[in-house]
Amino acid sequence: MGSIVEYHLCAIDGGGTGCRVAIARADGTVVSRASGGPANFATDAARTVDVVRETVLAALRELGGEAPDPQRLIAHAGLAGIMNAQDARALAAQLPYARCGVSDDRLTSAIGVLGLRDGAVLAIGTGAFVAIKRGGDVRFLGGWGLHVGDQASGARLGRELLEHTLLAWDGLAPESGLTRAILARFDGAPVGIVAFAGAARPADYARLAPLVVDAAKAGDAVGRILMDRGAAYLNGALDFARLSGADIICLTGGLGPYYEAFLAATHRERIGRPEGSALDGALQLARRILEETETRA
Amino acid sequence: MGSIVEYHLCAIDGGGTGCRVAIARADGTVVSRASGGPANFATDAARTVDVVRETVLAALRELGGEAPDPQRLIAHAGLAGIMNAQDARALAAQLPYARCGVSDDRLTSAIGVLGLRDGAVLAIGTGAFVAIKRGGDVRFLGGWGLHVGDQASGARLGRELLEHTLLAWDGLAPESGLTRAILARFDGAPVGIVAFAGAARPADYARLAPLVVDAAKAGDAVGRILMDRGAAYLNGALDFARLSGADIICLTGGLGPYYEAFLAATHRERIGRPEGSALDGALQLARRILEETETRA
Structure with missing residues (x-):
């Protein structure tokens, strides 16, 4: 291969909502950006390949005559729906770059959030996962989906709110302002809740999560039970991570920050601000590939 | 109306697996039986009306010239899929009998199981519900479906086994012979479990429940955790029922009997044998309608 300066870095972040690309010089300075359509590899692999290639070309066109x-x-591409090494190889083989790393977007997200710092990311939105980073090594916990995992997630909070409301209806759990509000929302009887649950997708349950968060903040007993249950999972994951020294904890996703008040004091002390995005993480990984390329050259 | 002896009793029990009918004399002596096709009112209301009418006619034909x-x-018809009073009225209006009570099959099942005794029925198969009977009054707890209820059910045991196995994989819960066996069943990695859960119906999860039961019996720590969790729900429901005196507890369904060893000692002492079937319960309810008819005549 040629000398270092001939290469540009290309960061790719893709998921169901769209594809984002940044082109940077070898020192990491971003010189161009572009965005494109949905790029979830599990949803549509062929279309994802097209979207990634086109979005990268769009970013290059921005550079005019200077475009590499x-x-x-x-x-490096971090894409939702990359399930295993086979998916990663299949995508990399169809991208025409000098070198191309491929991972799922949990990795690029965790690296973008922590930057060069070590520690843990609690990523909590509709779904949830925990990332533990030590140097270049990132380990993931959870993220197995609503049915058999995603503890502490918005979908799980919403589903457990409905379950608790039905237990309270039966007289088997305490009721509260929150469970009464939910019952009223479903016309005052379980049949509406049961019908909703029969058709609900994770995002439908997650739409109820802000009610849990708000109620817990206002001191509602059931809201606190449900947030405490989610926090117990997160505390367990953080205990498992055995953080020490300068390690930090970042709470990301739409719900992550709301768990801060429910974490154990020893973990709360480590909470720090997220540094960057999944696209920043992809850029960092692309730079690491460049460094390896230099070392070998 | 005419005199009592002119009436015969007709018991109807229907669900997804078929329709069963018994014709009895006014004193309860069964003189004829017949069975027919699926009769779940929620699945196909019009077909259920036809099946009930035809199965009753088949039972009457057995009596030849003596048929009323x-x-x-x-x-009285106890049918799966009768969700509310409106369903019950809609069905009753289409049946040509002198009088016809309609309920869901939980009621006929609870009354059949307990007979004239008071107490509680823990009905635990793929789904689960608790019935509490005092005289002619029966109250139901649970039965809200896997997603937001059915605690202690086979589907719930199976789903929680998979959730626990993934927690153990992540290092966040103890593993055991049971979780290792489940992991091996899914080729040793979470991806198979996640794929299964994405498509699993309650009956699919419930097929894993016997593994939990067997493991718990053999002393497996995770098997015991899961059975104890189901039993905690059942103990709570039985505490709520405030049984006293001669009240008994019946464990029914494919899994009910396996919970006996996990119930609190005060509840275990009350366990008795189920007396009859849902068809027996329907017959008892038909007889009650006849008594009311006599009283008014």
Whole structure:
């Protein structure tokens, strides 16, 4: 391979809501950005390949005559729906860059959030997972989906709120302002809740999570039970991570920050601000590939 | 109306697996039986009406020249899929009997199981519900379906086994012979479990429940955790029922009997044998309608 300066870095972040690309010089300075359509590899692999290639070309066009050739890009793509090494190889083989790392977007997200710091990311939105990072090594816990995992997630909070409301209806759990509000929302009887649950997808349950958060903040007993249950899972994951020294904890996703008040004091002390995005994480990984390329050259 | 002896009793029990009918004399002596096709009112209301009418006619034909006219039947139908009073009225209006009570099959099942005794029925199969009977009054707890209820059910045991196995994989819960066996069943990695859970119906999860039961019996720590969790729900429901005196507890369904060893000692002492079936319960309810008819005559 040629000398270092001939290469540009290319960061790719893709998921169901769209694809984002940043082109940077070898020192990491971003010189161009572009965004494109949905790029979830599990939903539509062929379309994802097209979207990634086109979005990268769009970012290159922004550079006009100074644009490097795609074959002179060192890239990393972090995409939703990359389930295993086979998926990663299949995608990398169809991208025409000098080198291209591929991972799922949990990895790029965790690295973007923590930057060069070590510690843990609690990523909690509709779903949830925990990332534990030590140097270049990132380990993931959870993220197995609502049915058999995603403890502490918005979908789980919403589903457990409905379950608790029905237990309270039966007289088997305490009721509260929150369970009464939920019952009223479903016309005052379980049949509406049962019908909702029969058709609900994770995002439908997650739409109820802000009610749990708000009620817990206002001191509602059931709201606190449900947030405490989610926090017990997160505390367990953080205990398992055995953080020490300068390790930090970042709470991300729509619900992550709301768990801060429910974490154990020893964990709360480590909470720090997220540094960057999944696209920043992809850029960092592309740079690492460039460094490896230099070392070998 | 005419004199008592002109009436026959008609008991009807229907669900997804079929429809069963018994014709009895006014004193409760069964003189004829017949069975027919699926009769779940929620699945197909029109077909259920046809099946009930035809199965009753088949039972009457067995009696030859002695058969009473359908208009001389005092009937009770306990059918799966009767969700509310509106469903019950809609069905009753289409059945040509002198009188016809309609309920869901939980009621006929609870009354059949307990007979004239008071107490509680823990009905635990793929789904689960608790019935509490005092005289002619029966109250139900649970039965809200896997997603937001059915605690202690086979589906719930199976789903929680998979959740626990994934927690153990992550290092956040103890593993055991049971979780290792489940992991091996899914080729040794979470991806198979996640794929299964994405498509699993309650019956699919429930097929794993016997593994939990067997492991718990053999002393497996995780098997015991899961059975104890189901039993905690059942103990709570039985505490709520405030049984006293001669009240008994019946454990029914494919899994009910396996919870006996996990119930609190005060509840275990009350366990008695189920007396009859849902069809027996329907017959008892038809007889009650006849008594009311006599009283008013």
